[in-house]
Amino acid sequence: MYVYDDHDRQILAERVAQFRDQTERALAGELSEDEFLPLRLQNGLYVQRFAPMLRICVPYGMMRSAQLRRLARITRDYDKGYAHFTTRQNVQLNWPAIEDVPDILAELGEVEMHANQTSGNCIRNTTTDQFAGAQHGEVADPRPYCEIIRQWSTFHPEFAFLPRKFKVAVNALESTDRAAIQVHDIGLQMITNASGDLGFRVHVGGGLGRTPMVGPVIREFLPELDLLTYLEAILRVYNRYGRRDNKYKARIKILVKALTPEGFAEKVEVEWSHIKDSPTRLTRDAIERIQGYFTEPAYLSLDNNSEQLAAQRFENRAFDQWMSRNVDNHKVPGYAIVTLSMKKTGVPPGDVTDRQLEQIADLADQYSFGEIRVTHQQNVVLADVRQDRLFELWELLGPLGFATPNLNTLTDIICCPGGDYCALANAKSIPVAESIQRRFDNMDFLYDVGDLDLNISGCMNACGHHHVGDIGVLGVDKKGEEFYQISLGGSSRQDAAIGKILGPSFAQEDMPEVVEKIIGVYLDQRTPEERFIDTYRRIGIEPFKERVYA
CATH class of the missing domain: 3.30.413.10 (Sulfite Reductase Hemoprotein, domain 1)
Structure with missing residues (x-):
């Protein structure tokens, strides 16, 4: 996954210092609530029914074990000892004190985490399939493109105050869509054309909320290198023509419907013609640099473990049920993708305690190269588990409350x-x-x-x-x-x-x-x-x- 460089760390530190000053001025009465509102929202801070809520960004759902452990300590020290996984693969704290939020952000920054643009009328966390990079059949690994979009969209001055919030999702499987791209403001389906060139089919104008819509296709094939300039053209058209007089009609889906998909696409093409060759256009070197962060773990050459697994499943019905529901095929022989269910009956879906965060971090270190993924369904994935260790992992998960074999069923709510x-x-x-x-x-x-x-x-x-x-x-x-x-x-x-x-x-x-x-x-x-x-x-x-x- 992406690792911060000195520039990233400096930008994040400056952002934390900026928000600390804004918070201190707001608490001192030097900023009105109306003035503080957009500032706190773009740092992920809401004021909820009983307490503030802080939404922490988890880019494309991926975290390292060290980040989980820091989240555990933050929930223990600054909250009530539990956090919540959201349907956008983020993490929420439900009871932080406003005056503590700058300290929380500073602690998150130490492990390359933040709450930037998790709220507000800006481009939110870009998401993708929770199995990305580990499964068969992908056109390409979508995570580098999510990271490219993240870096382009974060603090982009032109898109900091859009008519309304804005969400982007990327999918790389043509057979399955776990990223729900058609109900996003922009949904990108990775494809190849007849010549074998990589690109994107572009959906615009999907979304849920008060006026739910499925996003139509406005471009059947967008070449890979044109990704950012075309997205910029979409956002410029939205910024120019999107409604600001009525927040219920301000989402891009309303604009696309009003103009018709064909009319909207025509405006985007005109705008794009002016900027498609600008410095924002991607280069092969830029893409390969980001792809270099998403190297494969140190997989071992493993023997086929099917006979041992078959015997374990035959001898233990509960293990067999868990294998059927919570374990998916991996692209590397001898490995499997494991989903930990956060939906044990009696536990609010997506809730996780500080102790459980630490336990998941330990499991990730022991079984999955120190990495976890958060899913849209509010569960957690260990993406790289050796098949010959599945049974021992399952035995550990039961007492921790993560082995409920109910994924994709009626109770996986x-x-x-x-x-x-x-x-x-x-x-x-x-x-x-x-x-x-x-x-x-x-x-x-x-x-x-x-x-x-x-x-x-x-x-x-x-x-x-x-x-x-x-x-x-x-x-x-x-x-x-x-x-x-x-x-x-x-x-x-x-x-x-x-x-x-x-x-x-x-x-x-x-x-x-x-x-x-x-x-x-x-x-x-x-x-x-x-x-x-x-x-x-x-x-x-x-x-x-x-x-x-x-």
């Missing part, structure tokens, strides 16, 4: 912090997630249902990605009471779709039964090969309505 923390939330998310997990805490049943995404958001900002869940749950306010609206048929993959609202909302105590009825329709109607979304698309929403509202 994506969930925002909701009304327990967030000042924007209309309703709580965590209790609903827990009640559903407890109702379906039976692995045999979960495996019979199969892969299914259930996503929960506490408000229309959609931090829990409810629009793109097979089953989406949205917290709504009805005359001061918390209710929950259901949507069905969403997807964030290649077949991206926005879910359709089922009907009137439900009280919190009804939610497990409502979900059970929805699952019942699916089990009754599916054919053997169908996923939930396949059955939904075949039979439509009416059978679900009839069962739920009967």
